[in-house]
Amino acid sequence: MANLLWLQGGACSGNTMSFLNAxxxxxxxxxxxxxxxxxxxxxxGLELGDNLxxxxxxxTSGQMPLDIFVFEGTVVNAPNGTGEWNRFAGxxxxxxxxxxxxxxxxxxxxxxxxxWGGIPATAPNPSESQGLQFLKRxxxxxxxxxxxxxxxxxxINIPGCPAHPDWITQIVVAVATGRAGDLTxxxxxxxxxxxxxxxxxxxxxxxxxxxxxxxxxFGQRKGCLFYDLxxxxxxxxxxxxxVLWNRQSSKTRxxxxxxxxxxxxxxxxxxxxxxxxxxxxxMGVPKDMPSGVDKTGYIKLTAAAKxxxxxxxxxxxxxx
Amino acid sequence: xxxxxxxxxISPVGRVEGDLDVRVDIQNGVVVNAWTQAELFRGFxxxxxxxxxxxxxxxxxxxxxxxxxxxLTCAAWALDTAWKAEVxxxxxxxxxxxxxxxxxxxxxxxxxxxxxxxxxxKNYSHSKYYEEAVKxxxxxxxxxxxxxxxxxxxxxxxxxxxxxxxxxxxxMVPGGVMCAPTLTDVTRAWSxxxxxxxxxxxxxxxxxxxxxxxxxxxxxxxxxxLDERPEHANSDLGMFWRxxxxxxxxxxxxxxxxxxxxxxxxxxxxxxxxxIEGRNSAVLMKSGVYDGASDTHKLMDQVYxxxxxxxxxxxxxxxxxxxxRVTKPVGKNPVDYDNKYSWSVAVRHDQNGxxxxxxxxxxxxxxxxxxxxxQHFDPLVLDMYKKLGxxxxxxxxxxxxxxxxxxxxxxxHALREFRLNDPWYVKPxxxxxxxxxxxEAIRGALCxxxxxxxxxIKNYQIIAPTTWNVGPRSDGGELGPIEQALIGxxxxxxxxxxxxxxxxxxxxxxxxxxxxxHDANTGEELARFRTA
Numbered sequence: 016m017a018n019l020l021w022l023q024g025g026a027c028s029g030n031t032m033s034f035l036n037a038x039x040x041x042x043x044x045x046x047x048x049x050x051x052x053x054x055x056x057x058x059x060g061l062e063l064g065d066n067l068x069x070x071x072x073x074x075t076s077g078q079m080p081l082d083i084f085v086f087e088g089t090v091v092n093a094p095n096g097t098g099e100w101n102r103f104a105g106x107x108x109x110x111x112x113x114x115x116x117x118x119x120x121x122x123x124x125x126x127x128x129x130x131w132g133g134i135p136a137t138a139p140n141p142s143e144s145q146g147l148q149f150l151k152r153x154x155x156x157x158x159x160x161x162x163x164x165x166x167x168x169x170x171i172n173i174p175g176c177p178a179h180p181d182w183i184t185q186i187v188v189a190v191a192t193g194r195a196g197d198l199t200x201x202x203x204x205x206x207x208x209x210x211x212x213x214x215x216x217x218x219x220x221x222x223x224x225x226x227x228x229x230x231x232x233f234g235q236r237k238g239c240l241f242y243d244l245x246x247x248x249x250x251x252x253x254x255x256x257x258v259l260w261n262r263q264s265s266k267t268r269x270x271x272x273x274x275x276x277x278x279x280x281x282x283x284x285x286x287x288x289x290x291x292x293x294x295x296x297x298m299g300v301p302k303d304m305p306s307g308v309d310k311t312g313y314i315k316l317t318a319a320a321k322x323x324x325x326x327x328x329x330x331x332x333x334x335x
Numbered sequence: 336x337x338x339x340x341x342x343x344x345i346s347p348v349g350r351v352e353g354d355l356d357v358r359v360d361i362q363n364g365v366v367v368n369a370w371t372q373a374e375l376f377r378g379f380x381x382x383x384x385x386x387x388x389x390x391x392x393x394x395x396x397x398x399x400x401x402x403x404x405x406x407l408t409c410a411a412w413a414l415d416t417a418w419k420a421e422v423x424x425x426x427x428x429x430x431x432x433x434x435x436x437x438x439x440x441x442x443x444x445x446x447x448x449x450x451x452x453x454x455x456x457k458n459y460s461h462s463k464y465y466e467e468a469v470k471x472x473x474x475x476x477x478x479x480x481x482x483x484x485x486x487x488x489x490x491x492x493x494x495x496x497x498x499x500x501x502x503x504x505x506x507m508v509p510g511g512v513m514c515a516p517t518l519t520d521v522t523r524a525w526s527x528x529x530x531x532x533x534x535x536x537x538x539x540x541x542x543x544x545x546x547x548x549x550x551x552x553x554x555x556x557x558x559x560x561l562d563e564r565p566e567h568a569n570s571d572l573g574m575f576w577r578x579x580x581x582x583x584x585x586x587x588x589x590x591x592x593x594x595x596x597x598x599x600x601x602x603x604x605x606x607x608x609x610x611i612e613g614r615n616s617a618v619l620m621k622s623g624v625y626d627g628a629s630d631t632h633k634l635m636d637q638v639y640x641x642x643x644x645x646x647x648x649x650x651x652x653x654x655x656x657x658x659x660r661v662t663k664p665v666g667k668n669p670v671d672y673d674n675k676y677s678w679s680v681a682v683r684h685d686q687n688g689x690x691x692x693x694x695x696x697x698x699x700x701x702x703x704x705x706x707x708x709x710q711h712f713d714p715l716v717l718d719m720y721k722k723l724g725x726x727x728x729x730x731x732x733x734x735x736x737x738x739x740x741x742x743x744x745x746x747x748h749a750l751r752e753f754r755l756n757d758p759w760y761v762k763p764x765x766x767x768x769x770x771x772x773x774x775e776a777i778r779g780a781l782c783x784x785x786x787x788x789x790x791x792i793k794n795y796q797i798i799a800p801t802t803w804n805v806g807p808r809s810d811g812g813e814l815g816p817i818e819q820a821l822i823g824x825x826x827x828x829x830x831x832x833x834x835x836x837x838x839x840x841x842x843x844x845x846x847x848x849x850x851x852x853h854d855a856n857t858g859e860e861l862a863r864f865r866t867a
Contacts, residue, residue: 023353025375025377026400027397027398027399027400027403028352028353028399028400028401029397029400029403029502029503030400031400032400032401032444032501032502033400033502035444035448035484035487035488036488036491036501037488038485038488041481041484041485042475042484042485043475043476043480043481043484043485046475046476047475047476047481053475055349057347057349057350057352058350058352058448058449059350059448059449059452059474059475060349060350061452061456061474062349063345063347063348063349063350063831063832063833063835063836064344064345064346064347064348064831064832065830065831066830066831067347067349089377091375091376091377093376093378094667094668099667099668100375100376100668100678101354101374101375101376102346102354102356102374103346103347103354103374104346104347105344105346108354133397134379134382134393134394134397135377135378135379135382137382137394138382139381139382140378141377141378141381141382142376142377142378144377176397176503177400177502177503232760232762233508233510233511233512233513233759233760233762234511234512234513234514234515234758234759234760235515236515236517255500260495260500260501261488261491261492261494261495261500261501262492262495263492263495263496263523264495264496264499264500265499265500266498266499266500266504267499268499269495269496269497269498269499269504269506269513269514270499270506270513270514271498271499271504271506271513271514274393274505276503282390282393282394285386286382286383286386286387286390286393286394287386287387288385288386288387288388288790288791289387289790290387291387291388291389291390291392291393292389292508333515333517334517335517335518335519
């Protein structure tokens with residue numbers, strides 16, 4: 016039986032909503048089949064007021080073991096490092112987080128806000144938000160770069176805005192069933208199992224990417240979204256086109272450019288004028304190249320691709 | 336001899352989205368005064384200011400992970416009106432469908448996950464329905480809890496067909512939508528809807544067919560339906576109704592008796608050239624203000640929106656329209672119940688004062704004969720309201736669940752009306768201007784105001800349903816809707832005031848949208864956009 020506590024800081028509940036979409040296993044399966052004891056969750060917990068405070072105090076004092084601490088949302092530090100702008104159960108949430116991370120065997124940051132700071136930490140970051148162990152690309156965050164949970168691991172980061180339910184449930188089950196040793200983490204403390212391949216891996220528009228055939232506007236039944244519409248699929252690590260969303264699709268399959276939400280910089284370019292749904296270019300060449308490709312290689316590749324481009328690639332293909 | 340007043344601070348209330356603290360004064364076991372406090376701030380206004388005009392399409396869905404489609408709907412329509420975009424018929428249907436399936440998702444998820452689990456509370460162990468309630472509605476292990484929470488993910492699979500994923504797609508854009516669904520998508524969507532209907536809505540929730548349920552037009556019809564067959568009485572709806580009466584949640588949670596809705600679901604052929612002024616006569620579900628005391632209906636217009644700030648953590652005069660506000664937040668935010676005690680402002684109607692938003696408001700307004708003759712009309716909840724002597728926790732929750740069948744029918748309409756080879760998007764010209772977009776999120780009236788100047792956002796403002804509901808006292812001292820609804824609530828156990836939870840959860844409060852903000856670092860005036 017693994018005790019799990021889930022709290023939210025500067026959050027929108029999007030990761031909770033995503034988690035509730037889980038099917039294999041479902042949120043209820045986690046409890047009934049995998050022996051996870053959900054002590055409390057902001058959307059699902061029974062207790063309120065003083066009864067919840069008693070539970071929290073039992074955990075922070077060590078009276079009750081805390082196996083997995085899941086945190087969703089940013090750590091809010093405003094105003095001036097006090098955290099008073101996000102009060103929970105009578106005190107600043109950041110103080111609860113600090114105490115709970117001292118006693119937790121494993122700490123899991125779910126979603127961009129808890130991992131890197133996400134949307135709330137977008138400049139000028141008015142709420143003085145941080146991720147648990149990162150702020151954007153910088154390691155450290157709220158807990159500091161040397162933080163280790165009681166089991167000796169840093170914060171396990173499950174990014175995404177929101178994180179996919181499978182990413183959440185599979186990691187939680189791995190930890191709860193004693194398979195945390197199988198979790199190799201990348202440099203951003205993301206489980207490699209989910210964040211090694213690219214969003215583009217498995218994208219239905221790959222052929223159009225290969226022949227440099229662009230979707231020039233929304234609502235078209237052909238074309239790659241990378242060249243004009245700002246898609247970040249080729250340089251974003253996620254399995255969105257391998258482990259589909261809501262059992263059906265992915266943004267790029269539905270005609271929406273990937274926004275790179277599993278990467279620390281999301282939202283990219285701080286949403287400056289002219290950067291939303293538009294590929295940023297210099298002299299006609301994209302500013303951000305597909306991962307690992309240099310400018311010379313890119314120019315050669317696209318010239319060859321265009322030269323080889325078959326006529327069918329310009330016709331509607333997504334007609335089924 | 337009057338009993339002493341005991342004060343109870345409940346922090347947090349829980350199972351409302353975000354951090355809600357409630358203070359109540361209790362005398363003779365009954366709440367005599369109440370204060371609701373929003374306790375989280377994130378600061379989206381600062382983030383959106385000076386950003387790309389379309390940044391709202393990315394940022395505002397993240398105001399609320401539950402109502403993301405609703406925020407996206409508002410953000411898209413606000414830009415459409417600012418840019419004077421053309422929105423093709425297919426795109427209106429595809430936006431409406433996204434809004435509808437998000438709301439359908441929320442019905443079982445809120446009902447089982449957030450609301451019904453309180454019926455398993457030990458306070459109700461004396462009820463003759465208690466044993467059955469525990470069997471059905473216990474968190475995680477209840478038979479219908481597990482079914483309901485799991486099946487709640489199905490409707491938003493349709494959202495994923497349109498936008499790639501739920502939550503947090505941005506597939507609605509000025510000029511239409513990004514997707515171009517095919518026959519395969521439509522067929523899948525039909526089968527998902529059917530699954531939801533055949534596995535939960537009809538057998539578990541209603542205990543009858545949609546067609547039988549749709550015959551219910553009055554309170555008497557409903558009571559006759561309840562007694563007609565054991566399947567009706569023993570359905571989750573039948574059980575909810577009977578147990579609610581048995582444990583008395585039909586007796587409290589009344590509120591002000593004044594209601595607001597922006598209306599929603601623009602007609603696919605009537606809002607292709609959207610304007611702020613033209614919206615009321617273009618939406619299927621009509622807007623309105625309903626005043627229970629005088630039993631009068633009228634249309635709602637955004638020009639009547641006012642925000643009071645005397646009891647919110649801002650330092651400026653109240654009573655301004657959102658377009659006019661210049662937010663000057665206070666630095667520190669200590670709680671002072673005589674002065675300032677919440678991040679939420681007090682929203683009011685310039686003529687009618689504080690108004691309740693939500694499904695109950697929508698359904699009371701649906702019973703009015705105001706608006707256009709072709710707009711949706713449904714007399715049931717208004718009739719119940721009159722026969723039962725006004726609102727209550729029970730009726731508020733019933734109204735929410737009652738919308739399911741109607742939303743389902745509108746989803747069917749969208750799927751039937753898609754013309755697959757017609758346009759889904761008409762590229763608009765970006766320009767400066769003011770825009771306004773509105774919808775009805777499952778929990779009530781939601782709208783966005785935007786001002787674009789010099790090719791970037793000058794001002795972006797949101798008023799969310801919970802801002803209407805959870806706000807503190809107005810400048811004139813009128814209580815917020817939930818504050819008012821808490822008065823008269825009986826508290827059985829001071830140490831575990833589940834009844835306060837009932838009232839708050841009957842509004843399905845969402846505090847995450849309800850918080851205003853400023854730049855704590857500089858203290859400068861920033862919040863021309865506020866997340867509420």
